[in-house]
Amino acid sequence: MxxxxxxxxxxxxxxxxxxxxxxxxxxxxxxxxxxxxxxxxxxxxxxxxxxxxxxxxxxxxxxxxxxxxxxxxxxxxxxxxxxxxxxxxxxxxxxxxxxxxxxxxxxxxxxxxxxxxxxxxxxxxxxxxxxxxxxxxxxxxxxxxxxxxxxxxxxxxxxxxxxxxxxxxxxxVDSSRVGPVSIGGAIEGDPYSLPSQMADTILHGLGYSSFDLGPNTPVATIGEAAVRKRAQLVWISVNSVRDPVTQRKEILDTLEAHASRDRRFLLGGRALAELRVPAMDHVHQVASMRELEAIAAR
Ligand code: B12
CATH class of the missing domain: 1.10.1660.10 (Multidrug-efflux Transporter Regulator; Chain: A; Domain 2)
Structure with missing residues (x-):
């Protein structure tokens, strides 16, 4: 088995x-x-x-x-x-x-x-x-x-x-990878595990050495893990927002803290719009796994 x-x-x-x-x-x-x-x-x-x-x-x-x-x-x-x-x-x-x-x-x-x-x-x-x-x-x-x-x-x-x-x-289907590191998860209070698992699987298939932190992960923790693993690509899945004001601040703080680094962020999920994240050079806001695949392959 x-x-x-x-x-x-x-x-x-x-x-x-x-x-x-x-x-x-x-x-x-x-x-x-x-x-x-x-x-x-x-x-x-x-x-x-x-x-x-x-x-x-x-x-x-x-x-x-x-x-x-x-x-x-x-x-x-x-x-x-x-x-x-x-x-x-x-x-x-x-x-x-x-x-x-x-x-x-x-x-x-x-x-x-x-x-x-x-x-x-x-x-x-x-x-x-x-x-x-x-x-x-x-x-x-x-x-x-x-x-x-x-x-x-x-x-x-x-x-x-x-x-x-x-x-x-x-x-x-694909064996383990040694390419650039990608890491991500779904924000605190978000119980949805499949979108993050899908993102991880696509990135693994593209050759990334990928880590899925899973659902209910504070954004700051995702940011810290990205630093520790030297991730070049970070995905954040937002499917359920508990406290839009606090969670918007948390995500903006994390994105701003990483603005000068060589690290791209991919944000998606059914509730992402609730956080009204402004456009930033190192951040892509996407609606589908096909878009994630296309951006990550570049
Ligand atoms: C499974 C499920 C659950 C499970 C999740 C278990 C788990 N381990 O993930 C559980 C039981 C926890 C759950 C709970 C609830 N659920 Co629910 N759930 C679903 C269901 C059936 C499937 C969700 C799913 O995983 N889909 C598969 C994923 C991959 O699809 P997706 O979320 O659409 O993601 C796509 C895009 O958004 C995008 N995307 C998403 N994230 C990201 C991230 C990145 C980086 C990128 C690039 C793209 C991307 O790509 C994905 C692939 O195309 C949906 C039905 C539906 N219509 O989707 C209801 C649904 C989402 N749930 C709903 C509801 C109402 C609830 C509850 C409130 C029920 C309750 N009374 O308790 C709770 C709320 C929990 C919370 N805190 O928010 C409603 C939401 C209605 C609304 N308008 O908000 C839905 C739509 C069902 C319905 N028709 O009413 N749910």
Missing amino acids: SRADRHCIIQTQPLGESARYRMSHISTKDAALALGVSESSIRRWVDRGALKGERTEGGHRRIRTSDLVSYATSQGLTWHRGVPPASSRPLGGIDSKLDEVITALVEADFEGAKRLVLALHAAGHGLGPLFDLLITPAMACIGDRWHGGREGILDEHAATAVTAAVIRCLRD
Whole structure:
């Protein structure tokens, strides 16, 4: 058993038929929310046959997620939330695996999720696109679909654990590195571990000798670790801000303290805007793993 596999033994009950169906299909209400259109438009498209749909035993319309993606793409509709943006299409192949990845993640089927993701990687899909266009939308789908509740929280945790294990496998594809050092983590009070793990894995793949300090790490600690390890690149992930005023000051103090050094900072995350970090020469504010990949490769 590999080192990655040992981390990955997660036991949960497989999903029943109806739960499986709920994960791969979407209601007209959720489809409307996802596309930012009215529910009556969705019903009309389904009834006209423009958008493929099915009926439940109770007579409710249901749409397969992948059919909704295809329809949105063909009509040039913008994605609002939940399922993947139409921009994932041109990459061919990645989004077609979304349903399967979602099912594997909520069933805590590590082997299945690993097989799907590693096969796409081996077929030439880079880590940035795999993270931004497959794993992140899959997690968003899982988070949005269940609308909370006990069952939903269990699935969210199982999916996070399996995703973390699969990312470790992607990291293990490349042997250890001796290149420039990169280091980073998510700020204090931010429990989100996957974005930081993704950044670390991309940098490792690019040849950096990379260290992930993980979630809930004070910014000052990230700065001190960067000095100690002589890091040339530092990422800071901001997905949850507890105290915007204090945390803004902390991050500005750290960025300013490093301004004269030969060190670049990459800042990202869903809550980064809350900290209103001004533009600085040594700081890149980015929205995706693909951007991080492009900047770090320079
Ligand atoms: C898993 C999860 C959790 C887990 C996290 C576990 C873990 N170990 O990470 C736990 C259980 C802790 C959790 C808690 C909560 N969660 Co939560 N969670 C999620 C879920 C399902 C997935 C998040 C995730 O990891 N996605 C994968 C990452 C990689 O994607 P990402 O964050 O979008 O990151 C991308 C970009 O932002 C960017 N990026 C991010 N960081 C960085 C950094 C750098 C340097 C760069 C370059 C790029 C970058 O690149 C990434 C890849 O494309 C989301 C659903 C969703 N829509 O995302 C909800 C979600 C984020 N959670 C939500 C909520 C409400 C909560 C709770 C408040 C629930 C509660 N009532 O307690 C708490 C809040 C905790 C807190 N202090 O903030 C809401 C947030 C709503 C909002 N508008 O803010 C969401 C959107 C679910 C929903 N639909 O309502 N959650």
